[in-house]
Amino acid sequence: MNGIVGSRVPLVDGPLKASGSALYTADLTLPGMLHGAIVRSPEAHARIVSMELWRAMEEPGVSAVITGDSYPRSFGVLPITRDETMLAVGKVRFRGEGVAAVAATSPEAAQRAARQIKVIYERLPEYEDPEASAATVTEKIHAHSPGMTNLQKEVRQEFGPVEEAFRTAAHVVTVRGKFPGVTHAALEPHAVLAHYTPDDRLTVWSSTQVPHYLHRALSEVLDIPEHRVRVIKPEVGGGFGGKGDPMPHEIVAAALSRETGRPVRIVLSREEVFYLNHGRHPTRHTLKLAADAEGHLMGFDLDALIDGGAASSFGTVTTYYNGVLATGPYRIPAFRYHGRRGYTNRPASGAMRAHGSVNTRYSMEVAIDMLAEELRMDPMALRMRNFLSPHTTTINEFRITSNSVVRCLEASRARSSWDTKYRKLPVGRGIGVACGFFISGSNSPIHFTPPFPQSTVHLKIDVDGGVTIHSGASDIGQGSKTIVSQIVAEVLGIPLARVRVAAVDTDSAPVDLGSYSSRVTFMMGNAARCAAEDMLRQWQKAAEEITGRPSAEFRAHDGRLEAPGNISISYLEAVHQAMRHHGALQSSGAYESPSLGGKFKGARAGTSPAYSFAAYVAEVEVDVDLGRIHVKKVWAAFDCGRPLNPMLVEGQIEGSIHMGLGQLLGEEMRYRGTRLMNPSLLEYRTLSPVEMPEVECLLVGEEDPEGPFGAKEAGEGPLPPVLPAVANAVYDAVGLRFTELPLTPDRVWRALRQKERGGGLQKPPAPKVDAR
Amino acid sequence: MKLRVNALEYLVDPPAERLLVDLLREDLHLTGTKRGCDDGSCGACTVLVDGAPQHSCLTLARLVSGRDVTTIEGVSPGRLSRLQRSLVETGGLQCGFCTPGMIIAALALLQRGTPSRDDILEAISGNFCRCTGYAKIVQAIERAAQEEGGR
Amino acid sequence: MLADPFELHEPASIAEAVALAKRYCGDVRFLAGGTDVLPGLFRGLHTVRHLIYLGRIPELHVFDPIRGVFGAQTSMASLERDPVVRQRFVAVSLAAHAAAGPALRTSATLGGNLLVDTRCTFYDQSRFWREANEGCLKADGTECRVVSQGSRCYAVYSGDMAPPLLALGATVDIEGLEGRDSKPLEDLYSPGGDGRLSHALPEGALLVAVRLRDPNLWSSYSKLRARGAPDFPEGSIAIGIHETDGRLDHFRIAVGGIDTRPLVMNEITRPWLGKPMSDEVVEATVESVGRRLHPVANTALLTDYRKHVVTRFLRTDLARYLALRSKELTSSTPAGRVG
Structure with missing residues (x-):
């Protein structure tokens, strides 16, 4: 081993970012570039009666005005649910939906012209509540919903003897959870630059997590063959799921460029980003857990209703994930799930970090805490009794490989001094625990026919001796460029500085399904390792030609190829030797996901080649007077297999905790009816640095058999456990169970007052069975 | 009007409503300064004006005439300063979008001496980061301050 | 985000500024630091064609x-x-x-x-x-x-x-x-x-x-906001106190972030002048101030909570003064908090 994988390597693009030289989409300009602006609907649900465009056309500097009627083809990230159009066609389904677009010589000219477009609407009934959407409606939001409902998706799954489990259980606990929507709030607002050139080619630079899906959507909507569309991903200022779908403005810019024959750039305002949303679904659910008298889980029953907003996005997957991702890390012998996703006239919900699993995980871990109390058991002991083992199968036929959840729980217990704190801290202070489980990449690609590899990586080396990596995986800040560089340098035994990652460009990079579902390290990492091993074989063969020693004897190390008996040549010698045959060297590696999952409907949702596990402990102090929850410290034990770069893994954990605590303590897409009340970073309240607790990361995973160098995901799984860990700590502190988020100080204060009126605050009872 | 940015003098004639952030990004092509919100809440557009941190999205370009503006590009041209290096090496940046504003805010702090942890939190409290959870940013600034102090 | 074009005036004296304001009466705003007026302009909250920048007036x-x-x-x-x-x-x-x-x-x-x-x-x-x-x-x-x-x-x-x-x-x-x-x-x-x-x-x-005339007053400021930074107050309270020979000769309380204007509680505090600060004063003041607070639901936090926190701040800040006073009648020890 060369020690590059596994070490705390700083981001390879760090110096560019720290000096302000890294280029993001909004930083790019082209000669003759125009600026686009989108006219947005002030109505949440309305028929478009008429549009008056001529005033906008006559504004100075305006080059084109377009409407949805000319671009009626629908798109959507999932091929089975294409229900978005780049601009509204016939009717609008949410406030903020685009209805027309303008290209002009400056952003100001474009906005000024956009304001001149007069649209007459005829209001339709507005739906703000998915409960109403599931019932009979007078006006359907989308024609394809079943019957006269606004349902988008309904899932029913049942495994094992559910009825019997709940009938015979010694203990049943129920949690009724209510969660508002939250959104990604990546710091970079979405931006796109499109250039349709006279050779009938379209080039689009965009702030996207998945260039490949954008590539497909542009081709489909604009009816341009895929081979004439090129997508380039510059630096992306954060995604978290919010840049995973092809988005309307990306296609609008391309359409405007084709209309005007000039490059067109669109940079969204922060408010527009809020209307784009595609964030975490507002959720209501009832979760029940059954257990026997010894605390063995017997059954799980969940009924969830999620608010999809006005489009499908990833919602079909989300609907499944709300249920199926709860089948770990515990053994569930009987499982029932009923999930529904309703359309409403709000900005679409979609995928957001720890997609579909956060809200269910919250209620599940709270339910386990409640169960432990009923059983008078330490919640850690209860969890220990129920963990899935490594190398097993869940009730819904997920294949589990490596699993270090036991080590996670032990580590967080020891480091947090759990045994001296649980139920022993004074009133107002508390400690809580929760676990986690997440996929390392969705095993079934969204576009699964024909079965292409999920990720392909190409390497190229020429006379200069630098290895260029071509990959379609998107670095959106998480550091995938660094990880792929480490893997390639590790295999080839060359310094990191000899490796460079080409920008994602669909003309030159092989297809990768992009940055979502925590798939990149696992899938691209495996592809990169294969590509590097292929390259190494070419070098070894050349080394054999030079030295006469069998190629298999050569190990790559420190920029040299070394064989037993002090035989050593520089890698460049080998490269130059190999190049005599066919010039610059190339190699390719691919990752194809294994065949996984059962045979039932929806069996593939949630299957993954590997799963991450987690056990977090949080300690809190509740200011009873002011209702504030101060999270003092989080011990985050995480099993990402072998961490390829512990510094980046810690960064993912710390960032996840920040985001998870944000959802728990303050973040909320605040609606009145269909109206979003807080579309700004001032009023949508992410945590400030002052509220951020100390975080101790405990990376205790063991190597995964199929992960690249034993690695699994670390991008999303670190998020969900922190919310219930803190909620359980709050219960330990003041005896209050919260099942509705967020826990803003005013709501906590109200609950505390009620509790005080009902007999005062006190510690919940201590367990009889302790953590051992 | 004359404008000094990163020790270079520019002759510009912005309209009254031109914001400094747009002048820097669109007219001078100094795109290191970022725009993340539209109301002065995110801090990505922070620049130094006569040495003090200021939101360039809340500043009319015309009003910095004759003053000294430092953007991220002017912090340490051509190589990384101690603070920038510390951010890279500590993992205090991920997507990098908040980084220029964060560095400018921290720079203003470090100029005033060795800060406490609370000073650091306070100094970056107007700068949003959605990736790092701030932990490694604070560490990086602490580290840079120590190195600066031990120089 | 689009501001209508405006003319920017940069007077060098107060007289000049006031004259400009008079000339463009009805279509003008003064511009100081810009952190409030500029977002307002770009959001179309103000639509004036003249801005008078005050930063050049010594x-x-x-x-x-x-x-x-x-x-x-x-x-x-x-x-x-x-x-x-x-x-x-x-x-x-x-x-x-x-x-x-x-x-x-x-x-x-x-x-x-x-x-x-x-x-x-x-x-x-x-x-x-x-x-x-x-x-x-x-x-x-x-x-x-x-x-x-x-x-x-x-x-x-x-x-x-x-x-x-x-x-x-x-x-x-x-x-x-x-x-x-x-x-x-x-x-x-x-x-x-x-x-x-x-x-x-x-x-x-x-x-x-x-x-400000008197530098010897004890004073405090406490602010309620949603986060540690950078939010506007959703309730805030300031106190100024001075006693001579153990009797109040300055006692003023003002509340922000609750009403359309800052509320000065003179009618509540004035009757205590000439008397010593005491637990009784604290109790009576907290109760009377509480009755004057009528926030409505136009910020993020619940109104009863905003009212509670402001009165809570008042109580703890006054208590802090009393504690200090019992040690020695002194001034200028920092008090207040942001929470």
């Missing part, structure tokens, strides 16, 4: 903490950091420190903060948002969206500087059409209590300076 930059004179252009950052302000006018320095984030405080000014546009969830929105909501009493509409059938506007005074200055008994110098005038800071705010007016200055009049 007199407005007077900064004399020894004499207690602060020009309207004094930056929040200098109020926060100046050691003399910190020592003599504790609450002023605390309040300046509690506003927004450090970069904003470089630009933001004392005058701008005192005259900051009142805020409301239905008002502080983009032009698009407000049009989609068909406006409100304060902008582009005829109905209040917070209180149904409301005939007045409930937008909240959301600055940080008025409460401490009011508690310390500040006066302000104003340059009006009839010349220079000095009056109590209270008079800067509309007695009618309509949130449409952020202040009671006649159009064209200019706030020149704030004056």
Whole structure:
């Protein structure tokens, strides 16, 4: 081993970012570039009666005005649910939906012209509540919903003897959870630059997590063959799921460029980003857990209703994930799930970090805490009794490989001094625990026919001796460029500085399904390792030609190829030797996901080649007077297999905790009816640095058999456990169970007052069975 | 009007409503300064004006005439300063979008001496980061301050 | 985000500024640090064709903490950091420190903060948002969206500087059409209590300076905001106290972030003058102040909570004074918090 994988390597693009030289989409300009602006609907649900465009056309500097009627083809990230159009066609389904677009010589000219477009609407009934959407409606939001409902998706799954489990259980606990929507709030607002050139080619630079899906959507909507569309991903200022779908403005810019024959750039305002949303679904659910008298889980029953907003996005997957991702890390012998996703006239919900699993995980871990109390058991002991083992199968036929959840729980217990704190801290202070489980990449690609590899990586080396990596995986800040560089340098035994990652460009990079579902390290990492091993074989063969020693004897190390008996040549010698045959060297590696999952409907949702596990402990102090929850410290034990770069893994954990605590303590897409009340970073309240607790990361995973160098995901799984860990700590502190988020100080204060009126605050009872 | 940015003098004639952030990004092509919100809440557009941190999205370009503006590009041209290096090496940046504003805010702090942890939190409290959870940013600034102090 | 074109004037003297304001009467705004006026302009909340920038007027930059004179252009950052302000006018320095984030405080000014546009969830929105909501009493509409059938506007005074200055008994110098005038800071705010007016200055009049007389008062400032930073107050309270020979000769309380203007509680505190500060005074004051607070649901936090926290702050801050007093009758120990 060369020690590059596994070490705390700083981001390879760090110096560019720290000096302000890294280029993001909004930083790019082209000669003759125009600026686009989108006219947005002030109505949440309305028929478009008429549009008056001529005033906008006559504004100075305006080059084109377009409407949805000319671009009626629908798109959507999932091929089975294409229900978005780049601009509204016939009717609008949410406030903020685009209805027309303008290209002009400056952003100001474009906005000024956009304001001149007069649209007459005829209001339709507005739906703000998915409960109403599931019932009979007078006006359907989308024609394809079943019957006269606004349902988008309904899932029913049942495994094992559910009825019997709940009938015979010694203990049943129920949690009724209510969660508002939250959104990604990546710091970079979405931006796109499109250039349709006279050779009938379209080039689009965009702030996207998945260039490949954008590539497909542009081709489909604009009816341009895929081979004439090129997508380039510059630096992306954060995604978290919010840049995973092809988005309307990306296609609008391309359409405007084709209309005007000039490059067109669109940079969204922060408010527009809020209307784009595609964030975490507002959720209501009832979760029940059954257990026997010894605390063995017997059954799980969940009924969830999620608010999809006005489009499908990833919602079909989300609907499944709300249920199926709860089948770990515990053994569930009987499982029932009923999930529904309703359309409403709000900005679409979609995928957001720890997609579909956060809200269910919250209620599940709270339910386990409640169960432990009923059983008078330490919640850690209860969890220990129920963990899935490594190398097993869940009730819904997920294949589990490596699993270090036991080590996670032990580590967080020891480091947090759990045994001296649980139920022993004074009133107002508390400690809580929760676990986690997440996929390392969705095993079934969204576009699964024909079965292409999920990720392909190409390497190229020429006379200069630098290895260029071509990959379609998107670095959106998480550091995938660094990880792929480490893997390639590790295999080839060359310094990191000899490796460079080409920008994602669909003309030159092989297809990768992009940055979502925590798939990149696992899938691209495996592809990169294969590509590097292929390259190494070419070098070894050349080394054999030079030295006469069998190629298999050569190990790559420190920029040299070394064989037993002090035989050593520089890698460049080998490269130059190999190049005599066919010039610059190339190699390719691919990752194809294994065949996984059962045979039932929806069996593939949630299957993954590997799963991450987690056990977090949080300690809190509740200011009873002011209702504030101060999270003092989080011990985050995480099993990402072998961490390829512990510094980046810690960064993912710390960032996840920040985001998870944000959802728990303050973040909320605040609606009145269909109206979003807080579309700004001032009023949508992410945590400030002052509220951020100390975080101790405990990376205790063991190597995964199929992960690249034993690695699994670390991008999303670190998020969900922190919310219930803190909620359980709050219960330990003041005896209050919260099942509705967020826990803003005013709501906590109200609950505390009620509790005080009902007999005062006190510690919940201590367990009889302790953590051992 | 004359404008000094990163020790270079520019002759510009912005309209009254031109914001400094747009002048820097669109007219001078100094795109290191970022725009993340539209109301002065995110801090990505922070620049130094006569040495003090200021939101360039809340500043009319015309009003910095004759003053000294430092953007991220002017912090340490051509190589990384101690603070920038510390951010890279500590993992205090991920997507990098908040980084220029964060560095400018921290720079203003470090100029005033060795800060406490609370000073650091306070100094970056107007700068949003959605990736790092701030932990490694604070560490990086602490580290840079120590190195600066031990120089 | 689009501002209509405007003309920017940069007068070098107060006389010039006032003359400009008179010339463009009805179509003009003064621009101080810009942190409030510019977002308002870009959101279409103000549509004026003339801005008069005040930063080039030397007199407005007077900064004399020894004499207690602060020009309207004094930056929040200098109020926060100046050691003399910190020592003599504790609450002023605390309040300046509690506003927004450090970069904003470089630009933001004392005058701008005192005259900051009142805020409301239905008002502080983009032009698009407000049009989609068909406006409100304060902008582009005829109905209040917070209180149904409301005939007045409930937008909240959301600055940080008025409460401490009011508690310390500040006066302000104003340059009006009839010349220079000095009056109590209270008079800067509309007695009618309509949130449409952020202040009671006649159009064209200019706030020149704030004056604090007594550097020996004990003072405190506590602020409720959603996060550690950088939010506007959703309730804040400042106290100024002085006792001579164990008897109150200055006792003032002012509340911000609750009503359309900062509330001065003189009728509650005045009767205690001449008496010693005591637990009895604390109890009576907290109760009376609580009865004066009537927040409406136009910020993010629940109204009963905002009221609770403000009275809670009042109680703890007064208790802190009492504790200090029992040690020795002294002044200038920092008090207050931001939470």
